[in-house]
Amino acid sequence: MIAAYSHLRWVSRRPISKTLISVLCLCLWASQAIAVENPQAVIKTGTDQVIQLLKRYPENTRARREIIRAVVVKYVDEYFDFDEISKLTLGAPWNEQPPEKQQQFTRDFSQLLFSTYIGKIEKFTNEKITYNQKQIAGNCAIIEALEVGDQCNVPIDYYLRLKDGKWKVYDVSIEGIGLVTNYRSQFESILLRKSFDDLLRQLKEKLAAQG
Secondary structure: HHHHHHHHHHHOOOOHHHHHHHHHOOOOOOOOOOOOOOOHHHHHHHHHHHHHHHHHHHOOOOOHHHHHHHHHHHHHHHHHHHHHHHHHHOOOHOOOHHHHHHHHHHHHHHHHHHHHHHHHOOOOOOOOEEEEEEEEOOEEEEEEEEEEEOOEEEEEEEEEEEEEEEEEEEEEEEEEEEHHHHHHHHHHHOOOOOHHHHHHHHHHHHHHHOO
């Protein structure tokens, strides 16, 4: 059990922490009909919204945290494709599971991502971000963002797919480290020694530990 938890803790290292800051930031834009427009607008509008929100509430108070969490909870499901990222993250084991276990994994995995990294958003304040539409082909697009900080510049690639008339993010890569690839390697390591039910139990225990 200790070894298994070490894998789940490992995924919260710095690169993925910064990735989830960016992923969740993009979810915080007002529900306007921009989904079928340029996918770059989805990324930029979401990031601008969260920066404005954090500047509006600069003090790190409980009320501020509750406001930010409430906004994230409201919009994250609409603009982030957790079904797809769960499928891509598990890889082959996804197809081996019945629908109810797929749904359970998606629900718990998305909650783990949210509860683990929501605190990181609150520290995202003075960075400047530039955007570039790196590639678009059919229903898929890659938007490149550059986070300009005091110490260094951080390149971020957002992978989006047009689904039901809305551009949704299904992966993010920061400094060459992809969210899907990183988590897949961790889950593969666990599943080499444990069953899928064991993985589900560990996810639930991790969520319970986080409160």
